[in-house]
Amino acid sequence: MTYEEAIAMYPHDEVHVQVDDVVRPMTPAEYEAFIQQQVNYVPIGG
């Protein structure tokens, strides 16, 4: 998945972080890390 594809698939306001019962939007740094994770993700064994 390219960076642009990840941004399009997961817009910033549609992904969240949860701590116990509190679900909040990601900070810019968290969102950037999340997008990079999508770009770099390679499942073990295909």
Add this chain to the structure above:
Amino acid sequence: MGANAVTTVPVYVAGEVLTAADLNITNSGIPVFASSVERDAAFGGTGEKTLAEGQYAYLEDTNATQFYDGATWQPVGVAPGLVLVKTQTIGSAVATVTVSDAFSATYDAYKIIVSGGVGSASNNDFQMTLGASATGYYWSLIYTSYNSTVAGGGSSNSTNWAGFGSIDTSSLSLNIDLINPFAAKTTTFTSSQNRSTIAGTVAGNHQVSTSYTAFTLTAASGTMTGGTVRVYGYANS
């Protein structure tokens, strides 16, 4: 307080005239109390029984039946080996779920189960961290692609544990055991890999001797919606 709950366990003297209310107290068999506070206040006062070995009680707030062993109140029956510590419902479109106050000195070992819910992406799995630690995670996975060819994967001194459970667009699934997450020792884990394309066994450790009370589950790809995280403690005795 329910209809059977009492606030006293009376004792009667010879020749005393018993009222209907007096007799109704005994109709519930085992005395029923709203909580341990009412239970403890119901014995030893004027006109009340002295608490003694063999006394039973039922507590409405915890739905527990207990007996007094002469020194303390004990649960009736065999104590469970696996005790539900915490339940956390997963929200909508979350990339990470942190469960706090999951580990304590009460248990050395824990089982974490995730069930229900869905992932936004198919054929991926979970990652996990302890507290705020982002280093010292070691894990090793042995698997096959549902055939006879054995393969493996893993990582040393990584930023998280990875490669276990299953996240799919139809469900979330995880079964992982941890030993010593609360103790200031190396934490070890065992789990299974259950993705749609591979399955196997994964194990590892966290080589940082720090005590943790919380953990965070992360979808290796995409987000999670719904489902439940349940944390159980293995009874120490």
